[in-house]
Amino acid sequence: MKKFCLFLMTVLLLCCAITGCKKEKAAGAGPVNIIYYTWDDPSIKPIIETFNASQDEIFVDAQYLPQPDYEVKITTLLTGRTPMDAYMQKRQVDMFPHYKNGFIEPLDNLLAKTGINRTAVDAYKNSISVDGKVIAFPWRGAAYYTYYNKKIFAAKNVPTPDTYVKAGTWTWDKFAEVAKQLSSGDGKVYGASVYHWGSSQLIMETQNQKSVISADGKLNYDGAILRWLSMRKKMEENKSCWPLIDMKVTSTHYSKQFYDGQAAMLLIGEWFPGQIQSGRDQGVLVGWGWNDWGLTRLPCDVSPYVTMGAPTFSHVTSYSKNKEAAFKFIAWMGGPEGSKIAAKAGVLPAMVDDGVKQVLAEVIPDPQSLDYFVEKKIAFPMAYNKYGSRIENLINTVQEEYLLGKIPDGQFDAYLRAGLEEIIKTTD
Secondary structure, three states, X not given: XXXXXXXXXXXXXXXXXXXXXXXXXXXXXXXXXXXXXXXXOOOOHHHHHHHHHHOOOEEEEEEEEOOOOHHHHHHHHHHOOOOOOEEEEOOHHHHHHHHHOOOEOOOHHHHHHHOOOOHHHHHOHHHOEEOOEEOOEEXXXXXXXXXXXXXXXXXXXXXXXXXXXXXXXXXXXXXXXXXXXXXXXXXXXXXXXXXXXXXXXXXXXXXXXXXXXXXXXXXXXXXXXXXXXXHHHHHHHOOOEOOHHHHHHHOOOHHHHHHOOOEOEEEEEOOHHHHHHHHHHHOOOOOOOHHHEEEEOOOOOOOOOEEEOOOEEEEEEOXXXXXXXXXXXXXXXXXXXXXXXXXXXXXXXXXXXXXXXXXHOOOOOOHHHXXXXXXXOEEEOOOOOXXXXXXXXXXXXXXXXXXXXXXXXXXXXXXXXXXXXXXXXXXX
């Protein structure tokens, strides 16, 4: 019996030693590989490549999906539990159904455990929290701007939008007036362009800080959607605004409109300087150069000034086997190091400090534009709750029918209200 016990103890010790050796080998076997999904945005790739080159503990295996159908594909992949440790959210309001369906890991414990720099998290906490839990880490900030082609303004002898901002007269009526002055009238040059996304048609509504449907399921809009679409329709009719239907039918991207010098003003988000930089590097800017563009505030009828937008962020998937490694990467992306790389790529980082401003000064064409780019402002997120994705889909349909004349002004409110009430009734 004693011999058997001695033999058993020897076997157990040997097993422990082998297990210990295996753990030691595993620890030194190489970096932890994490699978990260994002879309093919040129500003994202340099961040991932720099992170991989900066250390040897974690390797990000980036999977790039095409931009146009990213939202649908990422949801499909998550539903099928495709191997994935983290992913970037493109349509921010999709985080609500994704979290409800159990795809997203809350980050509070990881934030506390790692003691990571959380400046970006705190700056946008209301936009990345659900039920009091932080579920995302921002890397890109939030704001829409008026981007403008200085050469078109100069050719028409029209003051640039920043002139009206300084005078306190950059209103929506002034925007429509200026756009008409800049247009060629034959469709070759439009004074303004606003892309066809449903969310982009909510600019006026968000400046009134209305959520369309509140988080507790109550209608909360004031007619600003109709006012916006009515203004857009008139501008399209006089050829001062790029037709929304034309954009959809021809698949003309807003960047190409601006690259080609066919849009004097473009209302778009905080990522666009990076796209202009990319256009410059590719040599596709037609009739103008790097110093011939600027940016300033959106037109606005309310005070204080309000822009629209929500930060762009990443999630750790709930079924990841490498959650801590995935978290360290997305936190690095939204921290001091990643923010400088994002700034170099021409986007507004979620974290902006003096070092980031110095980098941005090299990718924004003039000091005044830089001041507007980084100024403190109210950035109201559009339809930002569990109803958001469906609201955007509804607006996508409603805007087309209205602009095509299928919904008269007098019937618009009832039509929109019916659609919103259906969303409230059928959203869990």
